[in-house]
Amino acid sequence: MLTPHPAVLRGLLDAYEAAALDEPVDPMGGPGPRTRDLAYTLCVSTGTGEVRHALEAARRQLATAPVAAPQAAVAAD
Numbered sequence: 001m002l003t004p005h006p007a008v009l010r011g012l013l014d015a016y017e018a019a020a021l022d023e024p025v026d027p028m029g030g031p032g033p034r035t036r037d038l039a040y041t042l043c044v045s046t047g048t049g050e051v052r053h054a055l056e057a058a059r060r061q062l063a064t065a066p067v068a069a070p071q072a073a074v075a076a077d
Contacts, residue, residue, distance in 0.1 A: 006065035
């Protein structure tokens with residue numbers, strides 16, 4: 001299985017957590033569309049079928065991901 005780059009996974013996780021807290025619920029009381037889209041993307045990215053499992057897998061992958069050294073900025077000519 002392909003695994004997402006840790007920076008991409010971190011971005012998805014952060015965006016999901018923010019949307020889950022800030023986005024209004026839909027008319028039926030469920031998560032809003034942004035939260036649902038991010039949940040789906042997390043599930044696909046982690047190879048899981050439920051957002052709870054996707055969050056666990058993402059956190060586990062990020063905990064074991066190597067920390068990359070910062071890249072030096074390249075000056076534009």
